[in-house]
Amino acid sequence: AQSVAQPEDQVNVAEGNPLTVKCTYSVSGNPYLFWYVQYPNRGLQFLLKYITGDNLVKGSYGFEAEFNKSQTSFHLKKPSALVSDSALYFCAVRDMGRDDKIIFGKGTRLHILP
Amino acid sequence: DVKVTQSSRYLVKRTGEKVFLECVQDMDHENMFWYRQDPGLGLRLIYFSYDVKMKEKGDIPEGYSVSREKKERFSLILESASTNQTSMYLCASSFWAGANEQFFGPGTRLTVL
Numbered sequence: 001a002q003s004v005a006q007p008e009d010q011v012n013v014a015e016g017n018p019l020t021v022k023c024t025y026s027v028s029g030n031p032y033l034f035w036y037v038q039y040p041n042r043g044l045q046f047l048l049k050y051i052t053g054d055n056l057v058k059g060s061y062g063f064e065a066e067f068n069k070s071q072t073s074f075h076l077k078k079p080s081a082l083v084s085d086s087a088l089y090f091c092a093v094r095d096m097g098r099d100d101k102i103i104f105g106k107g108t109r110l111h112i113l114p
Numbered sequence: 115d116v117k118v119t120q121s122s123r124y125l126v127k128r129t130g131e132k133v134f135l136e137c138v139q140d141m142d143h144e145n146m147f148w149y150r151q152d153p154g155l156g157l158r159l160i161y162f163s164y165d166v167k168m169k170e171k172g173d174i175p176e177g178y179s180v181s182r183e184k185k186e187r188f189s190l191i192l193e194s195a196s197t198n199q200t201s202m203y204l205c206a207s208s209f210w211a212g213a214n215e216q217f218f219g220p221g222t223r224l225t226v227l
Contacts, residue, residue, distance in 0.1 A: 009154075034215060036218075041220075041221075042220055042221070043118070043204055043206075043218035043219050043220045043221050044157075044204065044206075044216075044218040045218070046215040046216070046217070049215055090156065090157065101147075101159060101162065101172075102216060104156050104157040105156055106154060106155065106156035107156050
């Protein structure tokens with residue numbers, strides 16, 4: 001069965017430092033992977049996705065993610081964190097077993113400290 | 115830009131009431147989804163729909179039903195609300211085929227007393 005794991009409930013980063021939010025996945029076949037962000041009292045917003053091609057995917061707000069097939073990971077990164085990046089981040093994988101469902105991780109809360 | 119709207123941002127209902135949550139999207143998406151979001155549990159899929167009058171159960175359908183009479187509108191119904199249905203409810207939509215991202219509404223925070 002497809003699954004996605006976010007091993008950290010919370011990540012704290014000082015403003016201006018690089019940030020990484022971790023995600024690992026388990027799928028049969030080639031994965032379709034996504035990152036979403038949720039700001040306080042808002043719905044989820046799509047950041048980026050990996051389907052095929054270049055392992056480094058660039059997305060919105062200066063975020064990027066690195067697909068690593070051997071480590072089954074899809075970590076979200078940003079070179080220099082902003083206080084406004086503080087939010088809840090969700091990694092997700094397409095359910096290849098049926099339909100067009102997406103399976104979401106439990107989320108990682110990112111705190112950027114000024 | 116895709117817009118997904120939900121009828122209420124906040125709702126307070128009493129145990130046993132019938133509750134309707136409405137979702138409308140304006141991008142002619144085939145797929146529509148209802149999730150609930152609870153702390154520490156992430157997003158869990160309640161129901162989804164690929165077409166008008168079509169519905170499929172998600173991971174936690176018990177206590178819920180849905181209706182899709184028009185392509186742009188997907189309703190979630192709590193037949194008899196219970197306190198354990200207090201949660202944030204998120205609606206989403208996407209195009210049908212391929213690895214298409216989902217677009218989310220702002221959410222409805224439902225409290226059942």
